[in-house]
Each structure stands twice: as C-alpha cells, then as structure tokens.
Amino acid sequence: MKDIREDIAWAQINQDVLKSMESPRKLYWVILFFAFAAFCVGVGCEVYQYQTGMGVANKNNPHAWGLYISTFIFWIGMSHSGTLLSAILHLMHADWRKPIFRFAEALTTFSLMTAGLFVMVHLGRLWQFYYSVPYPDERGLWPNFQSPLLWDAMAIFTYLSSSILFLYIGMIPDLAICRDHLHEGWRKKLYTLLSLGWEGTDRQWRNFRVTYLTIACFLIPLAVSVHSIVAADFAMSQQPGWHVTSFPAYFVAGALYSGCSAIITLFIILRYVFKFEEYMTLPILKKTVRLTFAIAMIWTYLNAVEFASVWYSHDQASKDVLIQKVVGPFAPFWWGMIFCGSVVPLMLAFKRFQTNVPVLFVVSLLLNLGMWLERWMIVAPTFSHGYYPWTWDHDQWPGFVQWGMVFASFGWFTMLFMGFCKVFPSVSMYEVKEMVYHRKLHLKNSETAEQGAH
Amino acid sequence: MIDSGLDRRDFLKVLGWGGAAAALSGCGNTSIEDGKETVVSYVEAADYAIPGIGVYYNSTCAQCDAGCSINGRVREGRVLKLEGNPASAINRGKTCGLGQAGVQHHYNPDRVREPMLRKGDKFETITWDKAYALIAEKLNGAKGEEVAFLSGGVSGHLKVLLGNYLASIGCKNHYVYEALAPAVARAANKKAYGIEMPRFNINKAKVVLSFGADFLGSWVSPVHFSQQYAQFRKGVDGQRGVLIQVESKMTLTGANADRWVPVRPGTEGILALGIINELGMASGDIAAAVKGYDRIRVSKETGVPPGQIDKIAALLKLRSPSLVLAGSAAEGYAHGSQNAAAINLLNHVLGNVGKTIEASSSVTFTQMAPAKGNTAALKSLNDGLAAGKYKVLFSYAANPVFTAPGALKFKDNLAKADFKVSFAHYLDETALQADLVLPLDSALEDWNTQVPEYMAEGAQINIQQPLMEKLHANTRGMGDILLALVKQRRAEEYKSFDDYYAYLRAAMLQNKGALGGGGADDDTFWNDTLTKGIVKLAGSSGALSGKASVVGLTLPAPSAADAQYPLHLIPGVTASLRDGRHANQPWLQESPDPLTTIVWDSWVEIHPKKAAELGIKEGDILEVTSRSGSIKAQAYLFPGIHPDAISVPLGRGHDALGRYAKGYGANPFQILDAVFDQETGELAMHETRVKVSKTGQCVIVVKDEGSAGGKQMGRKIAVSMSTDEVDLSKEV
Amino acid sequence: MSVNNLLENWAQFRHFHPVDDKPHDPYKWAMSIDLDACTGCNACSVACYAENNLPVVGKEKYQHGHVMHWIRIERYWDESLGVAGGGDFPEQGAQFLPMMCQQCEAAPCETVCPAAATNHTADGLNSQIYNRCVGSRYCSANCPFKVRYFNWYDYPTTDNVWPAEMNQQLNPDVTVRSKGVMEKCTFCVQRLHAAKGTAKNEGRLVHDGDVQTACQQACPTSAITFGNLVDPESKVHKQWQSQQVELDKDAQVKDQKEGGSGLRGYRIFEELRPYPSVMYLERVRESAV
Ligand code: SF4
Ligand code: SF4
Ligand code: SF4
Numbered sequence A: 001m002k003d004i005r006e007d008i009a010w011a012q013i014n015q016d017v018l019k020s021m022e023s024p025r026k027l028y029w030v031i032l033f034f035a036f037a038a039f040c041v042g043v044g045c046e047v048y049q050y051q052t053g054m055g056v057a058n059k060n061n062p063h064a065w066g067l068y069i070s071t072f073i074f075w076i077g078m079s080h081s082g083t084l085l086s087a088i089l090h091l092m093h094a095d096w097r098k099p100i101f102r103f104a105e106a107l108t109t110f111s112l113m114t115a116g117l118f119v120m121v122h123l124g125r126l127w128q129f130y131y132s133v134p135y136p137d138e139r140g141l142w143p144n145f146q147s148p149l150l151w152d153a154m155a156i157f158t159y160l161s162s163s164i165l166f167l168y169i170g171m172i173p174d175l176a177i178c179r180d181h182l183h184e185g186w187r188k189k190l191y192t193l194l195s196l197g198w199e200g201t202d203r204q205w206r207n208f209r210v211t212y213l214t215i216a217c218f219l220i221p222l223a224v225s226v227h228s229i230v231a232a233d234f235a236m237s238q239q240p241g242w243h244v245t246s247f248p249a250y251f252v253a254g255a256l257y258s259g260c261s262a263i264i265t266l267f268i269i270l271r272y273v274f275k276f277e278e279y280m281t282l283p284i285l286k287k288t289v290r291l292t293f294a295i296a297m298i299w300t301y302l303n304a305v306e307f308a309s310v311w312y313s314h315d316q317a318s319k320d321v322l323i324q325k326v327v328g329p330f331a332p333f334w335w336g337m338i339f340c341g342s343v344v345p346l347m348l349a350f351k352r353f354q355t356n357v358p359v360l361f362v363v364s365l366l367l368n369l370g371m372w373l374e375r376w377m378i379v380a381p382t383f384s385h386g387y388y389p390w391t392w393d394h395d396q397w398p399g400f401v402q403w404g405m406v407f408a409s410f411g412w413f414t415m416l417f418m419g420f421c422k423v424f425p426s427v428s429m430y431e432v433k434e435m436v437y438h439r440k441l442h443l444k445n446s447e448t449a450e451q452g453a454h
Numbered sequence B: 001m002i003d004s005g006l007d008r009r010d011f012l013k014v015l016g017w018g019g020a021a022a023a024l025s026g027c028g029n030t031s032i033e034d035g036k037e038t039v040v041s042y043v044e045a046a047d048y049a050i051p052g053i054g055v056y057y058n059s060t061c062a063q064c065d066a067g068c069s070i071n072g073r074v075r076e077g078r079v080l081k082l083e084g085n086p087a088s089a090i091n092r093g094k095t096c097g098l099g100q101a102g103v104q105h106h107y108n109p110d111r112v113r114e115p116m117l118r119k120g121d122k123f124e125t126i127t128w129d130k131a132y133a134l135i136a137e138k139l140n141g142a143k144g145e146e147v148a149f150l151s152g153g154v155s156g157h158l159k160v161l162l163g164n165y166l167a168s169i170g171c172k173n174h175y176v177y178e179a180l181a182p183a184v185a186r187a188a189n190k191k192a193y194g195i196e197m198p199r200f201n202i203n204k205a206k207v208v209l210s211f212g213a214d215f216l217g218s219w220v221s222p223v224h225f226s227q228q229y230a231q232f233r234k235g236v237d238g239q240r241g242v243l244i245q246v247e248s249k250m251t252l253t254g255a256n257a258d259r260w261v262p263v264r265p266g267t268e269g270i271l272a273l274g275i276i277n278e279l280g281m282a283s284g285d286i287a288a289a290v291k292g293y294d295r296i297r298v299s300k301e302t303g304v305p306p307g308q309i310d311k312i313a314a315l316l317k318l319r320s321p322s323l324v325l326a327g328s329a330a331e332g333y334a335h336g337s338q339n340a341a342a343i344n345l346l347n348h349v350l351g352n353v354g355k356t357i358e359a360s361s362s363v364t365f366t367q368m369a370p371a372k373g374n375t376a377a378l379k380s381l382n383d384g385l386a387a388g389k390y391k392v393l394f395s396y397a398a399n400p401v402f403t404a405p406g407a408l409k410f411k412d413n414l415a416k417a418d419f420k421v422s423f424a425h426y427l428d429e430t431a432l433q434a435d436l437v438l439p440l441d442s443a444l445e446d447w448n449t450q451v452p453e454y455m456a457e458g459a460q461i462n463i464q465q466p467l468m469e470k471l472h473a474n475t476r477g478m479g480d481i482l483l484a485l486v487k488q489r490r491a492e493e494y495k496s497f498d499d500y501y502a503y504l505r506a507a508m509l510q511n512k513g514a515l516g517g518g519g520a521d522d523d524t525f526w527n528d529t530l531t532k533g534i535v536k537l538a539g540s541s542g543a544l545s546g547k548a549s550v551v552g553l554t555l556p557a558p559s560a561a562d563a564q565y566p567l568h569l570i571p572g573v574t575a576s577l578r579d580g581r582h583a584n585q586p587w588l589q590e591s592p593d594p595l596t597t598i599v600w601d602s603w604v605e606i607h608p609k610k611a612a613e614l615g616i617k618e619g620d621i622l623e624v625t626s627r628s629g630s631i632k633a634q635a636y637l638f639p640g641i642h643p644d645a646i647s648v649p650l651g652r653g654h655d656a657l658g659r660y661a662k663g664y665g666a667n668p669f670q671i672l673d674a675v676f677d678q679e680t681g682e683l684a685m686h687e688t689r690v691k692v693s694k695t696g697q698c699v700i701v702v703k704d705e706g707s708a709g710g711k712q713m714g715r716k717i718a719v720s721m722s723t724d725e726v727d728l729s730k731e732v
Numbered sequence C: 001m002s003v004n005n006l007l008e009n010w011a012q013f014r015h016f017h018p019v020d021d022k023p024h025d026p027y028k029w030a031m032s033i034d035l036d037a038c039t040g041c042n043a044c045s046v047a048c049y050a051e052n053n054l055p056v057v058g059k060e061k062y063q064h065g066h067v068m069h070w071i072r073i074e075r076y077w078d079e080s081l082g083v084a085g086g087g088d089f090p091e092q093g094a095q096f097l098p099m100m101c102q103q104c105e106a107a108p109c110e111t112v113c114p115a116a117a118t119n120h121t122a123d124g125l126n127s128q129i130y131n132r133c134v135g136s137r138y139c140s141a142n143c144p145f146k147v148r149y150f151n152w153y154d155y156p157t158t159d160n161v162w163p164a165e166m167n168q169q170l171n172p173d174v175t176v177r178s179k180g181v182m183e184k185c186t187f188c189v190q191r192l193h194a195a196k197g198t199a200k201n202e203g204r205l206v207h208d209g210d211v212q213t214a215c216q217q218a219c220p221t222s223a224i225t226f227g228n229l230v231d232p233e234s235k236v237h238k239q240w241q242s243q244q245v246e247l248d249k250d251a252q253v254k255d256q257k258e259g260g261s262g263l264r265g266y267r268i269f270e271e272l273r274p275y276p277s278v279m280y281l282e283r284v285r286e287s288a289v
C-alpha cells in the first residue's frame, strides 16, 4: 500500500491543510472545552496547595515526591516522540514521517512545557525556584552543580528551547504559504512576521536545509541526554530500586515508547478532527504502530534487565523494593504496568490490528497508561520501602490535590496542543508536497524503465 | 513579729518549723524585709536583663512528685527551656520528658485566668475579694467537720500553711489523694524495712529483680533511678548488672530487662515464694512457709516455666548483692500487700537489706515532710460525700472526677457537697463541677518549698521560685491564696506577711542556722539559697528496723477464671501522661509511647495470640466492658502482655482540661471496679475484669512505628551482643 | 560574582570532607550513643522540641506522616518474635534506638540538593540553610536514614501549633521554619555557636563539656555523649578511639575479626559510605538468664 496518494495536486494540499486551520469538526471545540475545564481543576489545586502547603497533596515523610515527579517523567518521556520522528527519521530519510512529524514536534514542545510545570508544582517554595538555576547574583551564590536536579533543569531548558527553535524553523515555508493564502487579519500579520520574508528562493531553500539538518543533529543527542539525566535523578541517588546502572537506557526506551503511543493517539484524533484522512493515512499509521511495537519490546527487555540485575546484585534492600512492587501494596499498579506495557503491545504484532483505528486508539491509551504507571512504580515504591524499615510507609496514598494536578496536566497539554493545531499547520505542507513529488518521480522512473525493458 | 503578740511556739508553728525544736537553737535573727523580689519583665528591664543574653534560675520541677531540681533558661524575661540542676542528688542535671514539658504547663493557652463563680450551667468572672468573701461566708455557715479539703501530695511550707488554715477553720478532713501512688509498697516497706521509702541502690546491685516496678518510667523517682540504672549497666567491677522484670504487662522497665518474665496477673507473690524455695537459703519459719511452693506448683500457678525459675534463683544465688522491688504487683491486687510482703521477703533472704536497700534520710521538720497521697483517702472522701457529710469542699492538685474509679460514682457524690471550691490551673473535669474556681499561678511563676518523698542522698528541701513574671494578672500562687484565707481567721498571727513570698523568706531565715546558713547575714543566705535552688540537709537517718517475717503472710490461690469477664484489665501508667493531669501539654501528646509508639490516642494492648483467637486486628475499635462501665479504643497487637490480660493506658480520655487533651482517647479510670487492698484499703488497680468485643469500626493506628512493625528486616540497625562477647571493663 | 569566585568556593566546599589534605581543625562535632544505657524514655526527643522550636503537628497530620521530631526513638522487637520466629513473648525486652541526623561526612543529602541549601560546615556538620531551600525534597529522598523533616504546612500560622502564650516559649536563637523548607537535627548548632563564641572571646578552644546538645543534656541515663572528635581530651574522642571506630572508614576493625572482638561501637549503614558522625554502642544481652 502507498503511504499517500501520489496524485494529490499541490494546490489541493495547501487547501486541505489551510482548511484545517479554519474549520475543524465540532469535536475540536468540545475537546478544547474539556481540556480547559481540566486545566482549571489544576489551577484550583495549585492555588490551594500554594496557600496551604504541600501537605494537602498528602505527601509525607518518606513519600516526599509522589505523583508530581512521576508525572513529570511521564511528560518528559512523551516529548521524545517528536525528536524521534522529525530528527532521527529525517536523518534516516524515512519519507513516511512527513505528514505527521509536525504535530509530533508540537507534542515534544508542549509535553516539555507540561513537564516543566510539574517541577514548579512540586517545589515546596515555588516562589524561590530560581535558587536552583545558575543566575548571576550579587552574593556570588551558585546552585549546586553536583545535583542531578540542576542538570535536569538545564537539560530540559536547553531541550525545550531547541525544540521550539526546531519546530519553528521547520515551519517557515509553511508559514509563508499561510501568509500568502489567508485573508487580512491578525493571523496574516502573525504569519507575515513569523515567515521572516520567506520567498522560496533557491538560496533560502539551501540555507533552510542546512539549518534544519544542523538543528536535527543537535537535537538527537540532546533528547537522549535529557532522559538520561532524568534517569540520573534516580540512578545517581543512593536509594534501593533507583541506584541502577541501566536506568538511562531504560528511561530513554520508555520515553520513546510513551512518545510513540502518544503519537498514535494524537494521530487518530487529529486525523478525525481536522479531516486529515488524505494525509494521515493508514499505511503511515501502520508504520508508526510497527515502530511502537519494536520499542515496546526493547522496553520490555530493558525492564527484565533491570529486574534481573537487581535480583542478582544480592543487594537486599533493592531486592526488597522489587519484591514489594510485585507483591506489596503497589502490586496492582505494578502488574498493571506490566500488562499495559508488555502484554497489550502484543496486539500490535497482528496485522489486522495495525490499521484498525478503534483498536489502536484503545491500545495506545493503554500503552500511555502503562507508561504513566511505570513512572509511578519507579518513584513511589522506593519511598515507601527504602533503606530504613522504621520509616516504611505502606499506608500513604496520593491525595486528591495530586490526582487533580495530574488530571489537569492532560487538560493543559491538550489545550496548548489543540490551540497550536488550529493556529499553525499541523501537517507540513511543503514536506507532503515533496513526498507526492518524489513518488511521482519514482513512478515515472519505473515506468520508463519498464518501457525500456520491453 | 516582735510585736505580733505571738508566743514563740505558735510562731514556730506558723512558719512550719514545729517539731524541730532542736534544730532551732541557733535562731535569733529573724527580721522580715518588705519589698518584693520577683522577676521583672523586659519592658521594665532591670540592669542585669541584657537582651540576647540568657539568665538561669534554679527551681524545682512540679510535673511529678519526684522533686527533681531544674534550671530554667530565661531570656528577655521569658522562660524558654528547663534543664536539670546538676547539684541535686535526685536528678543530677537530668530531666525526664514530662519535666521538659513543664514550660508548656506554664505557657498553656488553656490556663484559667480569672476567678470564676458558677451561675447555673455557666461560670462568670468575679474578683478575688468577692471570691475570698464568698469562701468566708460559706465557711461561716458550716461546722469544721462539714468541710473537707482534697489535695494531691503536698509538702514544705505550703503543707504547713494548709495545715494551719485547716486548723483555723476547724477542718480535720484533709484527704491527700494521688491516683497513682506507691501506697501499698510504702506500707509493705514500712513492715519489711521499718521505713516507707528506703533508698534503693540499683547501681550497687548485680541483679535487679523487679516485680512490675517501672522505675525507669514512672515509679517513685524515675530520673534518679534511670541514672542508677545506667551505672548498673556499666556494672560493679566490670560485671554488668542483670535486670529481670516480672510483670503481666510490659512496662518501659520491662522493655529494658535482660529477661522479661510474663506472669499470670496477681501471682507475683507466689513466684516470689517459689524463688525463695528454690534458693534454699531460708531457714526456720520462712523455709517452712515456702516449702509448699515447689517449682512445679509455682510454675503451674504463675505460668512461668520451671526452668526460668531455676535460672532466676541460680543467678540470684551467684551474684550478690541483688535488689528485689515490688511495684505494680503490690499496687494491683486485693492481696497486693501480701504480694509485696512476699517480694520484700526475698530481699531479706538474699541478704540485700542494708546493702542495696539502705535507710534513707528525711528532713527533721515533720511539719514540712510530705503528706503522701494515696487512694484510700479518695474512698473515705467519697464515702463522706455520698453520705452528704460535707457542705464545703476544697480541691487542689487532684482531679478525682477524672481519676476516681468509675465504680465509686464520684462525680454524682460530689454533687452532694453544697459548695465546691477548686484551685485550678485548667478547667479540668473536677473544676468544671466546682462552684468557685480559683486560678493558680503556674509552677514556674510561684514560690514554694518542696520536700521530696524519695531522698537520694542525705535530705534536701527544694526551692521553687518564679522563673519569670506572671503571665496572667489575675492568677495567684496557692501559698498566697492560703495566706489570704488563713488571715480571714487569724489575721493577727499572719499580719506581718504581705504575701507568701514574705512568709517563705521569713520562715527560711528564721531557721537559717539549721539550713546551713549559720553565720551568714540574711540577704546572703537567702540569695544563696535561691541561687542554689536546693537546701541540703544532713537529715535524720531512720534505721532499718524491719525483720524478715512470714507472720500473717497468706497468698490466695490464683484467681479463678471469670466466664463473663475473662480478661484482666491492666491500666497502663506511662512516663509522660501518668494520671493525666498534664495531658494538655502537646509535647506529651505527640511524644510516642515508648512501647507502642502510639500518639494522641488510647489503645488496647492485646497479645497477638489472644487477638487471633478473638479475630481482632490492629486498629479495630474494641469495646472494653467491665462491671463498672465500658470504653472504646483501638486495638494494638502487643507481644509484651499476658494473653489473659489487656492493657489500656491511663491519662487520656479527657472531656475537659483543654484543647490538646479533650476528646483524645478513652479513660480507663472510668471502668475500674472498686476493689481495695485488704490490708491498706488502697485501690487494687489491676483487679478489674473485662471482656472485649469488636464494634466493627476500624481505624489506622496513629503511631511512629512504620509498616515494618518494629522489625529491622535484617538491616543491622539496632544491634546487640551477648555478655560473653563484650568486655565492658575497657570501655571509656 | 565571577566564575573564579564559583571555582574558589567550589574548591572549598569540596574540601570540607574528611580528606587528608584538610582534616577537621579545630572542631569536628560527633556523638556516641550507648544503646545499653538508653531506655527509650523519649526525654531527649521532648528536649529537642523545647530547644529547637519543633512544631507539634497534631493527630491528623501525624497520621499522614507529617511529624517533625528531629530525634525519634525507634523500638525494635527481636526477629525471633512472632509467628515466624516461634517466640510468643519478647523475653529479652525490646531494643530502643534514638535516631537523628547522623551528620554524615559524605552526606548523600548534600550532593543532590540543587540549591546548595544543605552543606557541610568546616566543623563537620551537615548544615541546613532554611532561607536557601526551595523545597525540592531531593535531600530527603536520598537520606538513607530518613531523618529529614519537611514543613508540609506553615506551622507558625497553623491553629494550635503555637497559640498565644505558647509562642513565648520559642527559642529566639533558633529560626521558626515556614512552609516549604526542609529541616532536621542540627546538633543544636546554636549552642555550638554560643560555645565557640565564648571560647573565642576567652582566647581558647571549646573544652569538652562546655557545650551539650539538648538531647544529651536531658537524657536521664547519659546515654548520649557529644563533643569534639579531634580533641584528644574529649570523651567522645576517647570513646570512638577505644571502640576503634574511624570516621572515614566503611568497615571497622571489629567487622574484620571473627567472633567477638569485645567492641561495641558501630555505625548504621556504614557500608553505604555516608561516614556518619554518630557512633552507636551495641546493646548488651545477658547470656546467663
Ligand atoms: S521525674 Fe520528671 S516530672 Fe518528675 S520531677 Fe523529675 S523531671 Fe520532673
Ligand atoms: S543522616 Fe541523612 S540528613 Fe543527616 S547528613 Fe546523613 S544523609 Fe544527610
Ligand atoms: S528540600 Fe531544600 S535542602 Fe532539600 S534538596 Fe531541596 S532545596 Fe535542598
């Protein structure tokens, strides 16, 4: 099957994509409304927590982190999909990524912004957050460069700014199209400003290609480092269950995994909401699904590696944490993670499910859930069952403020993401055109070759 | 004084030195100065109050009767922290947690601040003048025998003044009540050793065998004994002391024992006789008396394995001197005196008397010697109240509405007294029943002298002095109140004393020769006394006179099973809450019980086996029912209790007292049966039988212990080694 | 403010650990706790509340794990007790252990703090700068002993924590912490400061016995010894020495020997190499009964 019809006229592409920015289906507004409502819940929770103290979230000693950090890792992980699709597959000349990388990149940017919020929400003294970043101050005070949390802050900030840059630069030719096709109004002004006078000259294209490629190359190690550093928050600590060498690789695999499953979810939603059936085609979905399956298996393997290395380390404390995950109070969630993360993706191995949109929608949601559970199962059990048995605590569960904030983060993300898709072209017009053109070329060549043979 | 027209003997009585004629011979210079010497607030800072610099005053801890000397740190006119005064032989610079919380008694937000008079269901504020006038009026309408005064243990000049006041109104009904006093042990000691409170030299003993005496937690003088215990652990000649604790419910002391011996409740005396028999060291009538107590019978009756009895006897024989103590075994039962007598007999047989049990000193001034509280007093008062004998009842430093056994129906009987005056720090359960509530100064604002019941070394009089200015304008010291009241009747005799401070100073100066101040001028002596906070006296040493005797010693057979109420209720006495009078001090509420680590609530200790039998798990709300009532509390599965018994701690379950006490936990006093020791008439605290039933509710027990339930999970956290592996003699 | 400044400070910061080229001089505060003397009475814990302005959080917050005791008394039962071990009764009593911040020399809490709010002092304390703390709780996550306590609420303004009058007891030498900051045992640093100040004014060093921590001062059995580990005259030095426990080792002489060495000194989780400054002396059990 073909990834995309090769006979779509270029003008048609422009028209279809620009239409998505004008008149999406009604469902778009429904989603936006619920996203906003969910976000408001989070604002309420944060105001309450800010005023009263972190205690209202039902954290405690030893449960010092809870869902905020778990969900923070979840969103950081999510962000890796964009880089995978736009940068890695770009370098590998995987053509099929073209219609979907734009929204994947937006996913990266907005999930990073969501993750960043959790760092803030988590801080006991949010109003002093800048103490943990290196800024020049009159007393010559510096943050602690030994702390993985500081590396984290810096890595995320760099990743976020690079991602925004990457997203923006890759959009310039499309922004010029928008500028040229849209009626007068604020939008036109915006696109005029943002397209930086793009004319599509040869020189511009050449510069554009080089810049884009450079940032793509820069972004890949950054993406890997970001999640390795998040892993370092745990691996560099001394706590049982966290002090694991394979954590960086494991975290990166998990990140790609959750990113891919998020792409499937959003793929399905966007395809419907913005009537992108022509571009976000089932063959492309199928490729994404296969990629996801492969990553799921890598993740499963790395999971097994982690358990095995803990088991054979003969470190009793770490072993206890593992046993605790399997049979203790967290067992339902831990097994939920195994089920969602390692069993559910087996569905993806079956051809008939690889293009079945309803099934894939449910599966992708389950995979996401599994990935969220994974993060919680990394964070919480070590707190409840650490080195010091006197402080073991199996009775404390996250309170409604924590859950509210987790819930709201999905609203916040969806709001940003859906807003973006309405204001900016979520399918890359120029890349799809390239795709169609390449296919035509390919077709012509093969026809000629055939004729020559006869 | 010179022109007061009193004769010398009366004057001695007024000032409290009556009965000390010999000591007074040097007395001649007794002028009384006017002018106050009180702590000045920061606003009118004295020259010596330098902001930022702490000043330290010595005084006496009033949180319990042990009489530890304290040293208060005062800054900017506020007392901040209490430490032990190193000069006191009782506590040598140390304090217990309860003592630490003394500042929270002083700064307590729920203190009574104004005199209050009952108007129907409510109280209204009145002036002190009116309050005094009212008392005078009520007393005028009552004969001496229609007046009763209930107090906690009192000593020193306050006791003198109280006695004089009671004499002035012709009241002979002074009831000295302490809910948790070692009264049976006192009587038994008196019989066995000739002294109620001899000195126990735990530090000189190689083996301590304690029958439920929680000397590390709440028994008699815990800080003092804790220090002795530390020395005992270091050992005499490098041989570490061995502690064996026999009891049905593990106390803090039991938790520190080398061997904790769970015994069937009430059979401690039998075990003691069994050990005497096993020792084979007794002769004559003692040997004859214990002959029947062979190890098999004793084991059967007490539940202690024969091997255990052998080992204890062997160890006692091997290591001498030892020390045997009778604690809750004595206080607990209708045959408590018999138990205590059997236990004390062990000391005689082992030859400990005179070695680890020594004569103690006491102050020669009998008027000042402590009036020791007991529970028999409560019973007499209650009987009198029930009979409607009293028109006026005073109550001070006791909260019987909270602490009286439910079976006595004390609260109902109290209502029969026409006019009840309560001298109170808080509106506790008893004060709430009063007609007139008079607010007291805190112990850190008040003047006093105190004579401890248990003397550690020589004898001492403790000085209690204000550590700071009064917090509330309208509270009064108990001494000042008594002085004002006694002046109502004997104005002439007391007119030269403007206040209790003047009285106290005069009294001390009058006798300064005997108090070690001979030769010094008044001011020097007085300042010196206040600086030290203690007056050390040679004291008079009573000789040990008791004899080993089995006359009248009969131990009942172990109590039969009670089908309706199958379990013994052992009220738990905790080091920080005791009888509950300090339950409104939040540090104590939040300080975990050492054994269960539970905070802010009561619990029912039940053995895991028993719990399994009854289908009870931790946190189940249990209803504990006795013949006298029932209470509800959460279950805590506790291995340190005999399966035939349950234990509920005392001190919580207030429905008054203050914000930190009210509504937390349950009060087991309420369900105690009225069973008394046959010999002394003291309340037998462990004789109440109960049954437990599940209510179906379940809570999460609020405690410090985590989900690992007090196990180390092989993590080498609290480690121990056995005596054969360690060489203590080389340690620093 | 310059990068030089950063590098200089950094170099200093790194050197406060017990390395050969910069030993603790003249002070290294340390403790030893005799578990054979400790009775578990809790006096030390209450004394710490009194000295260090610790808030009483109340029953509900206690249940949620918000208690703020800088020193907690743990009570352990023998492993042989209960269904698994077959013992019905704790015949050897219980085992008590006072646990507070171990003032680790290589403190796992310090390295992870992003704001550098918890640091090592020149005299070997793990310090906590309340003003600098952003409340990330990473330090608590990484403390093996879990002795750090976070201000989950604003206790100074919480009902019935320090109501009128009760607040007058607060020690002016110690900050009252507000919400969102981490706190823990400081070895009563305010007392150490005062003692060092007095000694300095008198042109001498702090002598053994000049300063006691609040918990030590209260302890009825004198189970807690505190002092300057580098002062050969101090009791704590002598105890550490006689027990052959060395600060910067992750295993001690007694761990190498087979059987009983007669030494009781040990440190908890020494093998994790935090180099704790608190030495415990093992409880002794009588073998004759
Ligand atoms: S034992 Fe404790 S409460 Fe009693 S006087 Fe001594 S310090 Fe005070
Ligand atoms: S005990 Fe914990 S808080 Fe204290 S220094 Fe060590 S790691 Fe840090
Ligand atoms: S809670 Fe405070 S001290 Fe602890 S790591 Fe975070 S900023 Fe540092």
Ligand code: SF4
Pocket: C047, C048, C051, C052, C070, C071, C100, C184, C185, C186, C187, C188, C189, C213, C214, C215, C216
């Ligand atoms: S050393 Fe000071 S701060 Fe630390 S536990 Fe003891 S009293 Fe508290």
Ligand code: SF4
Pocket: C037, C038, C039, C040, C041, C042, C043, C044, C045, C073, C098, C218, C219, C220, C221, C222, C223, C224
């Ligand atoms: S005060 Fe002393 S004996 Fe009591 S628990 Fe603390 S360290 Fe142990």
